[in-house]
Amino acid sequence: MTGDDARSSNEELQFDRVVSNAPARDATGAPVVTCVSCKRTIDSSYFHVNGRVTCASCRGAIESAVATPTDLGSFLQSLALGILAAIAGAILYFSILFYAHIQLSLLTIALGYMVGWAIAWGNGNRGVLR
Numbered sequence: 001m002t003g004d005d006a007r008s009s010n011e012e013l014q015f016d017r018v019v020s021n022a023p024a025r026d027a028t029g030a031p032v033v034t035c036v037s038c039k040r041t042i043d044s045s046y047f048h049v050n051g052r053v054t055c056a057s058c059r060g061a062i063e064s065a066v067a068t069p070t071d072l073g074s075f076l077q078s079l080a081l082g083i084l085a086a087i088a089g090a091i092l093y094f095s096i097l098f099y100a101h102i103q104l105s106l107l108t109i110a111l112g113y114m115v116g117w118a119i120a121w122g123n124g125n126r127g128v129l130r
């Protein structure tokens with residue numbers, strides 16, 4: 001018995017109302033498609049973003065929000081934050097080495113993540129793997 005079989009056996013069957021996955025229709029019988037983001041009716045063409053129907057303007061807004069930044073300001077901000085994180089990590093690493101006389105090689109992995117996180121943060125987390 002699969003999970004679907006168990007779930008379907010627990011649900012009671014109802015015959016009072018129709019549950020349909022088909023799109024709604026207007027007065028002329030044409031299907032009505034609405035944008036998930038802005039809730040407006042889409043007249044001509046629509047797009048799927050992560051499996052959800054969106055209009056052209058919402059698609060453009062979503063694309064620009066997740067696009068990798070290519071401007072010099074974002075690059076310099078990411079570079080500066082990455083360098084600051086690397087300097088802070090070096091200070092932390094050599095402080096532990098100097099005062100505790102412990103060479104924590106595994107700490108360098110965490111410091112690498114810290115630098116990567118700072119660079120992504122400088123970009124506003126755009127253009128990074130999620």
Ligand SMILES: [Zn+2]
Nearest residue numbers: 035038055058
């Ligand atoms: Zn929309």
